[in-house]
Amino acid sequence: MTATGHSLRELIAAPHPDHAPLPSRAPSEPDVHELRGVPYAEVEGSRPLELDLWLPGSSRPGPLPLVLFVHGGAWRRGRRDDMGMRTRHWAPRPFARIAAEGFAVACADYRLSGEATFPAPLDDLRAALRWLTLRSAELGIDTSRTVVWGESAGGHLASLLALTHADPALVGAVIWYGPSDLTAARGRFTPEDATTPEALMLGTAPAAAPELARGASPLTHVHADAPPFLLVHGEQDTMVDCSHSRSLASALEQAGSPVELRTVQRADHGWLGLSDVQVEGLFAHSLAFAHRLVA
Template sequence: MTGAAPTVRELIPAPHPDVAPLPPAAPCAPGVRVLRGVPYGELAGSRALELDLWLPESSGAGPAPLVLFVHGGAWRRGRRDDMGMRTRDWQPGPFTRLAAAGLAVACADYRLSGEAAFPAPLDDLRAALRWLALRSAELDIDTGRTVVWGESAGGHLASLLALSPGPATPAPVGAVVWYAPSDLTTHRGPFDPHDAGTPEALLLGAAPADCPERARDASPLAHVDADAPPFLLVHGDADTMVSCTHSEALADALRAAGAPAELRREPGADHGWYGLTDDRVADLFTYSLHFARRIVMREG
């Protein structure tokens, strides 16, 4: 006895991301292949969420560790494959360089503040990590060795993901955070928690001072405990958009809890590494890459 044939309504939608075939990989540099626009999540009444993947060729040493990169843009805009204005003209690009160093890279979409309020973007990143774990055998990646890396608003979300990964996702084993907010409850630099027009307020759906519990939930500083993974926090001491005190406070809290944290203050650097020479930006990237490799490959 056979079951009923599927209806047209059931046949029309594309396969669910959990079972959809992966797109073909394309070579982008020697030893590196890239998959673009891979769906990882479906949301009723909204766009599909996608990610891009840079994968190193198999070395025979087992699945590659993973960097999950989270883009910036004040939670309001941005592209998933953009590491910031100072890396946009790099050839090869930053994600190709990470993959050439043996690290798989996933750059994931998340819902922006014009689409959904917090915790939607954090939920999306948890879903991306869940999907990557589900499809890890096909991708030849090891999500049990994931470092999250984000810049600006993406660094804020990366911090939250590292500190509160959620019950259904593999917990990141490290975090690289560039010039990111850590506290949405306190006046720091240009940020005023009473202002309903800030990017932080648009993320939360109200001025942080008017929704203190939600602002606290969205603050990495409030989620620090002794189980936090190693953090590398890199911040310009001349940042005019996100005060360096955000990274200083998070580093202090992590250390006080007994969690490993390294803080690198970059003299004279404004937000997005504005004001630095190309060589200094490249050095910050290389330093961050080496930190990620030490964590996932247990290098000295």
């Protein structure tokens, strides 16, 4: 022990994310500030988990509603600040656009399937929400008004978070072409195949672990008190069959939970096949949906 009463190991370690100083806010796009690479959790034997934050640059009344974005990448790869291939050239960037409309935006890391298997990535998103709630006064955000927004594999995790997280409960979900059912063959996916991204995320073929696959399927967790969902999916999606969103929408409707399903003609995965104007329209529609939930 040292004179301070702490071990050398404790002194060497970086400050815990719960009380580590926040980085300075850096100007980004017009009227938007960024905080990049903010640690939010320490996981034993793993890399520190970080998130990026976009905040309106000008002062706004009261704590800000939050958009928690969950990136795609087949649960195997991806970057937390990437909304998909069709938005990478945007200026201003998509998260700056959301922040400029009065939201705080958090884009969180989660452990990928080469690092840990389900439910690790969902646990990480819960940890991000816990940290954002803990530090909400410093950040000027209100996590009781959180909309989760995810695309592809991130849409799957965002759906699960919206359907199962209770403290705080989310106010809504925007899901772009996300898987909802890991138990049945859909499109190119078959639950018997141990090499699919779904199987790698679970750690085994879904058919070999049916209860695990059910637990990882948003369809299993639909309930009457689910928050409002916006499901947007390309009708020609060759990676995540459009039936995933149709089935989830149907289950939410039958449960009496608010849901809007928007299928898009001639759109493949990641909005391949659409014009820039069409993709901009889908983004604007999604942002307007989020606005209505926090108004």
